[in-house]
Amino acid sequence: MTPEQMADSPDESLPPRAEGRAAPRAGTTAASRPEGGIPPRPLDAIDQDILQMLQADGRASIRSVAERVHVSRANAYARINRLVEDGVIRGFGARVDHERAGHGTSAYVTLKIVQNSWRTVREQLRQLPGASHIALVGGDFDVLLLVHTPDNRALRELVLTRLQAIPEVLSTRTLLVFEEEDLEPQG
Known part of the structure; x- marks a missing residue:
């Protein structure tokens, strides 16, 4: 809004x-x-x-x-x-219960990517169905991706077929989310 x-x-x-x-x-x-x-x-x-x-x-x-x-x-x-x-507010939206919306499987996927390929990889990750959050991070991996899919089969397809087909992705690790909660702002 x-x-x-x-x-x-x-x-x-x-x-x-x-x-x-x-x-x-x-x-x-x-x-x-x-x-x-x-x-x-x-x-x-x-x-x-x-x-x-x-x-x-x-x-x-x-x-x-x-x-x-x-x-x-x-x-x-x-x-x-x-x-x-000023770009402080990037938009207005709804907080969605992904399970009730038909996306009962959520996972964080970590990716190691080819050095200096962030912009290319980011554009490809934006196109993935169910991609919810993408972050370039420092540490043992380069990218953290949050995805929501209808079920484990769709998650498997996303990771093994779509993500690992991106030439700049060297490896992935999938962390299945058992339960999640959006934190409300302190007020």
Whole structure:
């Protein structure tokens, strides 16, 4: 849900925009800006409170955000827009119970990859069905991949057929997840 959609909720009216400031385009983030762009502005305590509130409830209305952090709705709207424009907020989404959504098997897969092949491997991992999180890490392996699949057979197919077919992947290790829990932000 974008700040504009938050403002369009039934109890909200769209706060006025700052003069000369365009709305962020859908999908625009710091990651999509050119390298060497302007660094994000520092976050103050109100920005931190807004982030914490939106992490707990991404569907919170502008009105409720403003009331909780003790600023006007226009100020809350402008701050959320700035956080989106600066790439601090990368998007709004739903926390999914993967098992109830038909993906009852989850696993972390560690990968060792050819040196300097991260960008190539990352693009291929993004295309994998069920890939949920990808991280370049330091240590005994190079990449940590979280996947959600319908069952063990689909996980086996993903690891043995898809992952190990990537030429830059030297080895994999699969860690089956028995139980998982998303941590709620402290509030």
